[in-house]
Amino acid sequence: MTNFAKRLWPDTVASRAILILVAALLAFHLLGYWAYRVGVENLATAGQDRGLAERIVSIKRAIASLPQAPERDRVAHDLSSASLEVHWSKVSLVLGTAPMTERTRAMEARLKELAPELAAESFRVGFADDGALGAGEANAYKHMMLVSVRLDDGSWVNFSSSALGASQRLDWGLTAIMICFAVGIVVVALLLLRWATRPLRDLALAAERFSLDQAPQPLPETGPVEVRRAARAFNTMRERIRSLVTERMQAMAAVSHDLRTPITRLRLRSEFLEDDATRSLIDADLGEMEAMIDSTLDYLRGGASSEPLRAVDLASVIETIVDEHVDQGHSVSLVGLNSAPVQGRVLSLKRAASNIIGNAVKYGEAAKVSITDAGANFAVLVEDEGPGIAEADCERVFHPFVRLEESRGRQTGGSGLGLTIALAIARSHDGSITLENRPEGGLRVTLLLPKLARTVQPAADMRA
Structure with missing residues (x-):
């Protein structure tokens, strides 16, 4: 399946069920409409053929009972109708040399079946389109079915009918009703499917929000x-x-x-x-x-903490950590926002930030910390002047107990859990941590944390 087809293909249970339902309804309606049309046309054709056969027999008897030619011609005209035109003539309207076609044979057999009396009579059946008249394109009987029945004196009663040749037109009223029913069924099915698949959405949401540091909320066991x-x-x-x-x-x-x-x-x-x-x-x-x-x-706590979530000024937390390092004689500076409100736990956030800044001081000799506005998040950037790390190790360094030989020998201490713990704490606050090597040298660590619901205007501030 191509990428374009994959984008068009529905991606949810409800949308796929609706697609299947619509396809089934469309197939059902088309099949039903076809069966209805065939049934109606068969019934109409059968009734029309029977009525035609009975009228041919009755009109033939009425004209045959008249002795005079003028009276026969007048009665023939009087017995004509909009769907069946009758003429009395000395010759047959259907040529004796007219070609016999499949529909001509079928109509002849049909008339003999419906009117057994015609089986003993001499009559001809033809269609003007098949050349039964032998006339040109302007012939008035074109597109008509023709029947000629011979009387005992050798004259002919000629019948012409256009009713059987009329094409069936699409019943737009019936089609509109079927479309309305289909739309109604799809709407009801969509509502029912959304109701039926709601437990699945709740299950996915509960799985996404699962956290060890939150009180367990049992998922309702409802639905199918x-x-x-x-x-x-x-x-x-x-x-x-x-x-x-x-x-x-x-x-x-x-x-x-x-x-x-x-x-x-x-x-x-x-x-x-x-x-x-x-x-x-x-x-x-x-x-x-x-x-x-x-x-x-x-590390085993995985970012879990019994401390409740509350509004925390991330800038104040970072400033406290930076001041502690400055007091210890480390080369650490802080720039950026002086207010960065987030929803979190003070002790956990302080531990994560301490691990990141502590690594920069320990392995990079100096650290520059900046707090910036990153759209829906606040970004804490910690840049050091160390040797950096290999690109292949930017993900591996977050694994527990990983100690990179270039910067984490025994002489520097550490258990290989600092960044692992920091990442677990960041994720428990719906945040993230990324590493990248600076072009001018050193490592840049970016901590992203979502902003508090209320918006705070950033203010530039320089602190050291």
Whole structure:
């Protein structure tokens, strides 16, 4: 299927069902209309043929009972009608040399069947179009059916009829009624299909909004049996996931508690060491172990937090982090908006921004942070002066426990979870994080977060 055909092909259950329904209705109406027309025409033809045969017999008898020629001609004219014209003549209107065609034979057999009396008579049947008259194009009998019945004295009663040759015209009234019925059926079907597929839309919406940091809202198990089964399976799956994550968090919390106890004992014992260099190395290793435990727990939470959502000024959060780095003597600057209201959790957003800015300071020596308006989002850009990373690693670096050798050796510390945790927090706020190498060197990290519902006018501000 071509791309153009794919764009035209309906993409939802309701639209495809409507297409199938319309195609079925169209086929049904065409077939029904054809059957109706055939049936009506057959009935009309049968009744017309029978009436024609009976009139031919009765008129022939009436004219044959008259002895005088003038009276026969007058009665023939008097018995004529709009659909059947009658003439008495000494000769046959249908030439004896007229060619016999398929419809001529069929009409002759039909008249003999409907009027057995004609079977014993000498009569001729022909159509003017087939040359039964042998006249030119201007002949008055053109397009007519002709019947000539011979009387006992050798004269002929000639009949001509145009009713059988009339073409059937399309019944526009009936067609309009059928179209109205079809439109009504499609409208009702569309409403019913939207009602029937609503549980599917609710299921898709619930799957898109599924998050571990929100109170579970069971999906209503309504609709057809297949949809109810899907909703029930989704609710069961969601509960299993939450139970699995909860059990894993409890296990990790227990492990972290058990690990902190010996770490604390080791830290206390290191205080009694006389060698300051050895004590510093031990304290650094113990601090790294605690940091790894904290990072692992944050990663396992997957951005989940018990902190409620509320209006947060992202600019103030970023400014606080930047000020902390400046106080520590790091080269960090902040430019851009002085107000960036978003819907979020302060502690989670601070953790994500701290991980990003901390990486820039640790691996890039200096960081420039800017807050800009990006349409429906606020963008936090963190640029460093480090070596950057390979293009192939821009996605891999978000994977848990990934440590790039060029910038994340053991001497720099880190557990390979900073960006993973930041991305999980951003996604839990309907945001995103992207990485790109700057043309002039260094790495640019972009954090996008949706704006708060109310619009805030941006104001440029320079801070350092």
